[in-house]
Structures are given as structure tokens and as C-alpha cells.
Amino acid sequence: DIVMTQSPESLAVSLGERATFNCKSSQSVLYSSDNKNYLAWYQQKPGQPPKLLIYWASTRESGLPDRFSGSGSGTDFTLTISSLQAEDVAVYYCLQYYSTPWTFGQGTKVEIK
Amino acid sequence: QVQLQQSGPGLVKPSQTLSLTCAISGDSVSSNSATWNWIRQSPSRGLEWLGRTYLRSKWYNDYAPSVRSRITINPDTSKNQFSLQLNFVSPEDTAVYYCARRGAATLDYWGQGTLVTVSS
Numbered sequence: 001d002i003v004m005t006q007s008p009e010s011l012a013v014s015l016g017e018r019a020t021f022n023c024k025s026s027q028s029v030l031y032s033s034d035n036k037n038y039l040a041w042y043q044q045k046p047g048q049p050p051k052l053l054i055y056w057a058s059t060r061e062s063g064l065p066d067r068f069s070g071s072g073s074g075t076d077f078t079l080t081i082s083s084l085q086a087e088d089v090a091v092y093y094c095l096q097y098y099s100t101p102w103t104f105g106q107g108t109k110v111e112i113k
Numbered sequence: 114q115v116q117l118q119q120s121g122p123g124l125v126k127p128s129q130t131l132s133l134t135c136a137i138s139g140d141s142v143s144s145n146s147a148t149w150n151w152i153r154q155s156p157s158r159g160l161e162w163l164g165r166t167y168l169r170s171k172w173y174n175d176y177a178p179s180v181r182s183r184i185t186i187n188p189d190t191s192k193n194q195f196s197l198q199l200n201f202v203s204p205e206d207t208a209v210y211y212c213a214r215r216g217a218a219t220l221d222y223w224g225q226g227t228l229v230t231v232s233s
Contacts, residue, residue, distance in 0.1 A: 038219075049211050049224065049225065049226050050160070052219065052220065055218040055219045059218070095219065100175045101178065103162065104162070107159065
């Protein structure tokens with residue numbers, strides 16, 4: 001199984017400031033035949049299912065504010081919120097869908113400082 | 114707009130079978146591009162992908178090794194839904210269970226979640 005490791009476990013950021021968190025996979029999730037990274041980012045708020053934010057490591061889901069961006073390739077990935085808003089308080093998960101069993105990171109909890 | 118509506122009991126006794134159903138609207142379980150997945154979430158195990166069913170020229174299933182000996186995911190084309198059965202449950206199977214669609218890229222639409230508690 002591919003192990004996904006997220007850091008940090010939690011992050012406190014002031015409103016309007018940048019939040020950056022990371023996801024590392026135990027093996028590459030870059031598929032050579034299509035040159036796509038099979039990596040997604042989700043946001044989860046209490047009592048709700050995860051919400052897809054980013055797929056193919058850097059493609060924003062339709063309607064997602066452009067303050068959210070994803071980057072990285074191979075085994076190292078980053079989700080950035082350029083200007084944290086109050087509604088961004090949540091837990092963020094990465095998911096590799098390169099090979100089954102698909103695996104999630106343990107999450108990064110984002111709070112307001 | 115795709116919607117997934119989960120149903121099933123919230124309490125299951127140890128050693129019995131957990132059964133959940135996910136009704137699909139806005140897409141078809143027989144889609145030749147989507148896959149239909151079950152995921153669970155618990156404090157101890159985090160988010161855990163359990164398995165999927167999908168139709169390409171025939172029906173396929175893939176299951177996570179952690180549950181492979183106990184799990185069945187079945188499509189029901191007559192009702193446009195799919196189901197999860199997990200046999201011989203223990204308290205470690207207590208979790209929120211989600212169904213989800215994999216669309217063009219990854220898991221994009223999710224059910225509302227069902228808390229299943231395994232307890233006598």
C-alpha cells in the first residue's frame with residue numbers, strides 16, 4: 001500500500017495570512033503514460049463528508065476559490081491557501097488514487113490564530 | 114447534479130453483518146466511466162477506502178486487503194444503487210461509512226455518511 005504522510009498535524013494561521021501544508025507519498029503517484037499525478041486534496045468540516053478541492057495535484061474543482069492551490073509532483077505535494085478565511089477552518093486530507101487500495105493522509109487541522 | 118443517499122442500520126451486533134445501501138441520482142451505477150466506492154472514517158483508522166464496484170464490459174470489484182475476506186460490494190441496476198456488506202464485524206468496525214463516486218478523476222460526490230456502531 002502507498003502510505004500518505006501529511007504535515008503538520010495542525011496549523012494555526014491568522015486571518016488573511018497564507019497557510020501551507022504538505023503531503024508525502026511513500027512511492028511516486030505520477031503515472032508516466034499520461035504524466036498526471038494521481039493526488040487529490042479534500043476539505044472536511046465537522047459532520048460533513050470530505051469535499052473535493054484539488055485533483056491531478058493542481059487542478060481546482062469547479063467553483064473553488066482561487067485562494068486554494070495545489071502543487072508538487074512524484075512524491076511531494078503542497079496545498080496552499082493564499083489568504084485564510086474563517087470558512088477555511090477544517091481538516092484537510094490528501095488522497096492517492098494511483099493504485100488500490102487508495103489511501104488517505106491522516107489530515108492537517110487548520111485553525112485561526 | 115449527482116446525489117448519493119445512504120441508508121442502513123446504525124447499530125450492528127458483534128459477529129453479525131453490516132449492510133448499507135447507496136442510492137444514486139444524476140448518474141447510473143452502470144456507467145462505463147464512473148466507479149462506485151465505499152470509504153469509512155474512524156478516529157483510530159482515519160479515512161480508509163474499502164472497495165469499489167464498476168462496469169466496463171463486465172462488472173468488477175476491488176477490495177482493500179484489510180477487509181477483503183469480509184466485504185462484498187454489489188451493484189443493483191434495477192434500483193440504481195450499490196451496497197456494502199461487511200461480515201463478522203467487531204467493535205473495530207465502528208466508523209462513519211461513506212459511499213462515493215469516482216468520476217473523471219477521483220472521488221467527487223459523497224453520500225452523507227452513516228455512523229455504524231458495533232456493540233451488543
